[in-house]
Structure formats: structure tokens, C-alpha cells
Amino acid sequence: MKAEIISVGTELLLGEILDTNAQHIASRLPALGIDLYFMSKVGDNLGRLTETVNHAWQRSDLIIMTGGLGPTEDDLTREAIAAALDEKLFIDPASEQALRSFFASRGLTFPERNIKQAMLIPSAQPLANPRGTAPGWWVERDGHIIVAMPGVPPEMELMWEAEVTPRLTERSTGAVLITRTLKTAALSEVHVDEMVSDLLKSTNPTIGVYAKTDGIHLRIAAKAGSAEEARRLIEPVEAEMRRILGTAVWGTDDDTLEGVIGRMLLERGLTLATMESCTGGLLASTITDAAGSSAYFLAGYVAYSPEIKVALGVDPDLIEKHGVVSAEVAVDMARAARLRAGADIGLGVTGVAGPDPLEGKPPGTIHIAVHDGKSPQSISYIYHQGRTATKKRAALAVLALLRRTLLKNR
């Protein structure tokens, strides 16, 4: 099945936003056995949008569109599909009902112009959008399919998963590309490359090495007639990779460090507290991104000033002697967090988020610590790629250190 993606929105052509939707969809097509040949972006202009849909209809079996389903005059995806297919728009009573209920359930009056979101053409079926007001479209005619989804990423992602993927799985007959990603921590890209250099020569599956914020990822990609067959090709390569990389592998595919750590803490019945300075709450926020984290995460303290650190139990003598940006204070923050919250493990992080230096230390100076009541662990490093990236990298580094501590104390 030959596919193409069309992203709709003038803001895309103005370079104001990155089109993450198209990438999201593109990354999921190989496993469905669908070959993506083109991706395009077009503005909120009926003529050009219609021309684009027309051209795509001629060369592709499947057209996946995002954006342009909102209630305003600028939202023209429905109109363009109708024009390209020469079909008439009408109001679908069931969609109208769903739309009115959506507003009513939130205690809002229904703005009558939103009625356009309940429109269909004879070849279109509505796709449910539990996260928003605009239903998607599933259009099927003359052996071609058009899928139209909203541009808001969370709405698009849920609709893709729940509504579109099952329908496409049913219709696809092509060879399937299945991937398996192993995620590692505490190794450099060059180091990983050297360790698995023999495997890198493989052609099916192929191996790719990618540097990400949460560590080095290795992707194994196999092509075969079925998903099971592809998985059988992947299996021995994954086993060999795991043998080589050992405990540096912390997760696979959609695993997140906070999710993996959450499971380890739950298994061990341990609780957690944090005290952070330069990450400003991002460490606690990352931990609580994992659903169910309230079972092990007790409290987080963001101690942005030395006074607050002392008020929360950090030893003022250590601050005086080593400065707030020091491994000693990071360890004492972890100790204080643990004690104050009555948690099994405390995490501490202090450093310089930037852009300016602090205590004469350059932006990107980071000290992180884990305290389990017995043997505190700490790591220090300097790495600066701007304030936000520095915060994120530091938060993930603390979680990687926590994981290693938990593995040791098994």
C-alpha cells in the first residue's frame, strides 16, 4: 500500500511549528506494512489544498492528513477533500449529537458555527475524538483511502491508535518492518558503536545507533512477511546485544527511565523523595510523569535559595565550606530529602542551569546524588546545551544513578 502524509496549516509553512504529527505517523507505518512515499505540508488555502489532495489521490493508495478540522473559516480540510472527490458536504446527525454532548458535558453553550465539525461526505465515516471536538474522517472510495485527523497532537495520537491503526491493519497486505529498540545509559555513542561493531554489518535485521537525551539507543529493524517472522529475526540479535551491553540496557521501545524506576521501586517496596536546586522541579515532575507514581513518590522539595536548603535540613557548614554547587551539598540534599519525607531513598541535585555562572562555576556544572541511608552515591559532570536541555539531562542523570543504586542493592 503506497501512502503519503499531508499536513495542513499555514503556520507550518511559516516555520512557526515543527510538524511532529507527520513524524509520529511516519514512524508507525513500517510496522503496518505500509510504504510511505511522500510527505507534504500545505497552507490553509482551499485551492492549493484541493490540488494537493487531487495529486495525492492520483499517485497514492492511502492519504493521511492532519490539521484543518477546527471550527474556523481557516479550517478547510473537509472542504478540500469534498472538492477533490467532487462530493457534497452534509451534516451528520450522530456527529452533531456527539458534538453537542461534548459541550453540554462541560457546561458550555454550543457555538453554532462549530456545526461544521459534524459534516461528512457520502464516502466518509466519522472517527471518534474523545479528546476534542473535531471528529476525524475515514474516506474510502475506488480503492483509495483518505484519513483526516485533527492537528492537536494528543487528539491525533489517540485517534491514530484507537481508530486508524485497527482499520489499516485490516487492509494492509505488504511486508512488515518490525523494530526493537534497546535503551542504554552510562555509555557513549562511540563506545556502544565499538561494542556492537560486528552486529552493525547485519542487513536483515539492520542496526542503528542513536544518541538521545536519556542515553544511547540501539534500533534493530527486521523486514519479513509477518510480524512474527520479523520478530524471529530480531530475537537472536537482541539476545547477543544484551549479552554484550549487560546492565547498561535499562529499557526497550516505549520504556521511559521514570517508568522503569517506578517498577523497580514498587517491586522492592521502596519510597522516594527529592531535593533539587538547578533542575527547579523537573526531577520531581519527571518522576511523576509515570502513572501510579503516588505509590512510591512521597515528596519533592525545590530549594532554589541557600536559606531554603538550610530550612529544609541541609547542613549550613557544608554550604559554607564547599558552596551550594558541590557534590557534598548534593549528597546532603539527598539525605535531607529522605529524612524530611520519611522516604527510603533521597535524591539530590544541585548545579548551574545557566546562562550565567554561579559561585564561579560554569553553566552545565551538575552534581547529583542518591542516598539510601547507608552508602550515598554521587556523580559530577559539566555539559551545557542551554538551560532547558541542562535541566532535562540532569534530571535523567539522577534517575540513571538511582537505577544503578537499586541494581546494586538487589
Add this chain to the structure above:
Amino acid sequence: MKAEIISVGTELLLGEILDTNAQHIASRLPALGIDLYFMSKVGDNLGRLTETVNHAWQRSDLIIMTGGLGPTEDDLTREAIAAALDEKLFIDPASEQALRSFFASRGLTFPERNIKQAMLIPSAQPLANPRGTAPGWWVERDGHIIVAMPGVPPEMELMWEAEVTPRLTERSTGAVLITRTLKTAALSEVHVDEMVSDLLKSTNPTIGVYAKTDGIHLRIAAKAGSAEEARRLIEPVEAEMRRILGTAVWGTDDDTLEGVIGRMLLERGLTLATMESCTGGLLASTITDAAGSSAYFLAGYVAYSPEIKVALGVDPDLIEKHGVVSAEVAVDMARAARLRAGADIGLGVTGVAGPDPLEGKPPGTIHIAVHDGKSPQSISYIYHQGRTATKKRAALAVLALLRRTLLKNR
């Protein structure tokens, strides 16, 4: 001048990398007076690439291509342009010389297959690439221009800046497009649409309304012979918009809510503390995303359990009476944060991040509060788009409420 961008590379179609090159170029075209109508991505396939160049040649004056200029068999941009324009490739002696020097200067032997990077067609001139081996192409024929640049971002960016921008500036006779974005809070998209409906009819400048996580954005885009002229067209529309929207406008262009609030706090000499539950640290992290926030942000408390809330000073009777997910507890968290940190203002947020309900309340139930020691303010709402989005929206809602409180107490 009607333009389109074509990004070349199978890895783009596999969703393995985000196409930041295309966004980079797109964001720079309006100020050059060039209208971008289409953006496409196509894989390393000669047939489809040639067809794409052909189609673009028919509908656009300017085609900007990135990628596919490397030395391997997969790199087919030159071949596709030659085929589309029906011209013959030949080796350009000057480019060959430059290529051989590049390798010699690094003490490397010249791989003979790289000779293809020295190829031209009669209508093409080479564009210097000081950061890599592949020169770009500037093709000009029959009133059409094709620019081909390497896909490696730093190489592309320098070539764009040093080689392409001056040539395009020379040739562009088109009007310049200057944009101005007003960012609002506390209004719905439909509501904003209705308020400015008269302005939406304007054709120069045009007005776009966009829903973002931090509120509704209005973009005014004006076209004129010069940047100054365009700004003169924007001015009265911006003034009228500000008159209509009043204090709902919190910022412009690259402003962030945390940055705007930071400036307000600094101006007023006020300090801040937070106590958060469902946002799990994201509120504090967002506040500290603003550089220099240590001047006003004293402390953040992430109180994930009722026990920790009480330990931090929240009234246990309120929790018993109203539940932790209540406006009353949000206000008391703001009060307790303020007192404990000795800050002028306390912020509180409690709710259900999801995916599961809490105390019988559905995911997305959010109570936020601002306490300045005199008259606490609180807002409650329900809005769920998944755990991460719910956290982000709640953190930004607190900042929007804080801004309104600061405006009132001016």
C-alpha cells in the same frame, strides 16, 4: 515569488528524524518576500524524486531542496534535477579541484566515487560548502530557480546564510511578510474568534487564530514592499486587537508566560513559592525555565501524599472535609507554601493527573489557587488530554491566574 521546499531522504519518511532544515528555511522566507506554498519530503528513489521536481517546476518559481547530495548511490538529488530538466551531468573542473583540496587538507586520500559531488548541469552553478564536501547547486532557467543544499543542518545553515540568502535577496521583488503574534489567556478559541471577527476579514494584514497550550494566539501577518511598511500596516490592527482583548493579552512573539510573570514579579519586588500535587513539580520547573528566576522564586514543595501536605502546613480538617482534590485545599496549599517559604505569594495546585480517578473525581479535575496574604483566588476546571498534557495545562493555568492577580493588585 512562489516557492516550495523539497526535503530528500528515506530516513525522513521512516520518521527517524525530524526535518528541522525545512522549518529553518520556511521561517526565513517571509522576510525575504518569498511565498512558500508547499513543503514535501521524498525518499532516495530516482523516479519519485524526478517526478516531485517536475511537479514543483510546473507550479513554483523557486524550489529549495535539502539532502541527497552525498557521495553514495543513494544520493540522487543531482540526478533527479538533471532528469527533470533534461540536461546532462558533467564534471566541473573547479569543483573537482575544491573537492580534492578538501580531502588533501585533512590528510585523506580522495575516494574516487566522491567525484559525483563535483558534477554540474549546464544551468547549474556550484554553491560553496566550507563545512563539508558536497557543494550546493544554484540552477536558473526559464524564470525558475532550483537551490539544492546538503542535508547536514550546520552545512545547510551556513550555505543558506552565506550563498543562498544574498542571491535570493537580489532576485526577490516580492513583498515582505512580517508577523506579530499576540498571546492571550483565559479565553476560548471560539470566544476570541467572535471578539475579533471583524478583524478576521482583513486581507492585509491577515489574522490567524491558533489554540496553544498557553492560550489562544492571534497572528497578524502583513505584506508590504518593505519591513517598515509592513509594520505600519500591523500597528493599527494590533492596537485595535489590544483594545478588544484588553488584559487577556499577556505577551507577544517569543514571550513565555513564565518569562512575563518573572518580569512582573521583579518589577514589583515580589517573591514566589509553590505547593503542588498533581503537577508533580512541573509548576516549579516551568517557573524556573525563565533565566534569572532565582531572584524571585524561593521554594517549591511537591506534596504528593496527604501526609506530606499536612507536614508542610496544610490544614488536615480541610482535607478531611473537602478531600485533597478541592478548591479549599488548593487555596490552603498556596497559603502554606507562602508561609513556609516566607514568600509574598504562594501558588497551589491539586487535582487528578490521571489516568485513574481520585476520590471519585475524574482525570483532568484541576483546582488552582494564588494566595497573596490578603484575598486568595482560585479556579477549578476539568480538561483531560492524557497525564502529561494535563500537568502542563494545569501549570500554565496557575501562571495565568497569577498574572491576573498581579494585574489587579497593581
